[in-house]
Amino acid sequence: MPGEMENRTSDVRELILERVFPELRYGEDPDIERYFxxxxxxxMLDAIGIYKSRLRPRYPDDAKRVILLRLYRTHAPAFSEFLHGLLAERADEIILRLRGNIDALVAPLAGISMRETYAVLKAVERVARLLPDNADAARLMAGTYADYAKLLGHKKAETERAAFLLGEFYDQASVDEDTPTDFIAASLASEESRKRREHDAEKKNFFDLSRIEFDQADIKRIEIPAGIERDEDIVLAYCHKYWLRADDPAFERIVWLYSRKYGTKNYEVFKAIKTGRNRKYQDDDILTMVSTTIATRYNYTVQGDLYMQATWRRIKANLYGLATAQQVIHQAAQRTAEQPQKAEQVRTPSPKVSRPRGKPAQRLARPGQQPASPRAQKTELRQTNAVQPQQKLVRAVATAPLQREKSQKDPIPEIKATGSISDKIKRLSGRAYDVYKDIFLSKVRSHIHTALAKGRLKPGVAFGDDANKAENTVYDFMERNYANAYMNWQVSEHRARIRELGFDIESLDGIIESCYRKIGN
Structure with a gap:
């Protein structure tokens, strides 16, 4: 029995090696002979190419690879046995990795009942995120792992179920591609789409639309908030919601299924944004495409178009974390609704308030005039006291000047572009284009390190890695915002992180300039 188990393990290793490295034949490696x-x-260049592309990935241990090549070069008898030992070790490493990948592939579906269609759909969506974006490539990889699971005897049923559900998911959520410009190609695509719909109608898909009930979290991701009535605000809300998700194929499939189930235009809006971004359209053109998609009547106005463009610039800047874009939409819509009411209030004239004159409390007696009797003075004082409260009330209203309602300032100030790293390099080079991104990012770390050394706020700890963490944080910010015209290092989270680590850099301009000078020289 132990010998049988060992033979079975050896056979599995050989089968795995044949699938992963099809160049290996009969337990030998022809690439070693070809290299020499x-x-x-x-x-030499071809030999180095073989060494880097074939031998190094196949034998990752540098020391053992050197020994293997020396044994072959010296025609040592131990070469064959040493080669088989290395291949067996490599096969064990590959098998261990395959098991881990299979576990990760079937993990999202673990513990989920097949009766809960939408829960299964969400789990398969998580599986799809682990695979290539292309549906055909993802199907092929899932089928390959199903074969590996069968070969290894490891979670065979679970992997086959995952591959089946993934195929059903892609069949149901396959989105229509862009319509070809060629008439013949468009006709062929239309015919293929018709045949696919007929085939889908005949074959009952596991993810049937009638069985799918979207949860509130996905509905919130797909739909815009209720209460937005103005067409321009609806366009802005859709762009804000879909702009950063345009390259997410899993989210696109969910929107596609939602639109098919409920007959909405959400996917048409998503596709307009995705197409515009992929084809590098101007933002104004994308806004127009979305507006055309959701329009039910012709209501174009120049004022509305200008309002939409100006507001979108602020919302797009807010997508980079400078403010809450949804507040901009609601506040802009609220201000637009309040403007007619304020105008009517200003036009309505206020009624004039007459100010009655009251009798003086006591008049000074003229020379030669007899003073009033005490009884008459008391009577006059009573009348005066009775009139004074009314006089004060009337005067308070009458003396208050009529003021127009002051226009309130915008609670969110307009955000101006400060310029990206690419823009700064263009200014330094004097060119209208930037070809330095790759070389800049490869050289900038030393300049970041120098700037951090100058900006240390507290003494470092022996054997600590705070400096490395701070350097990685600054580099991550510069890599992400290389082409971001709205980057703001001063208020970014990355700067707050390096301050917590005991460093501070007030501005990145010095790093950018010093790195560019180094590249230019």
């Missing part, structure tokens, strides 16, 4: 033949013929 190329070296002997003086074709």
């Amino acid at each position: 033949d190329l070296r002997a013929s003086g074709r």
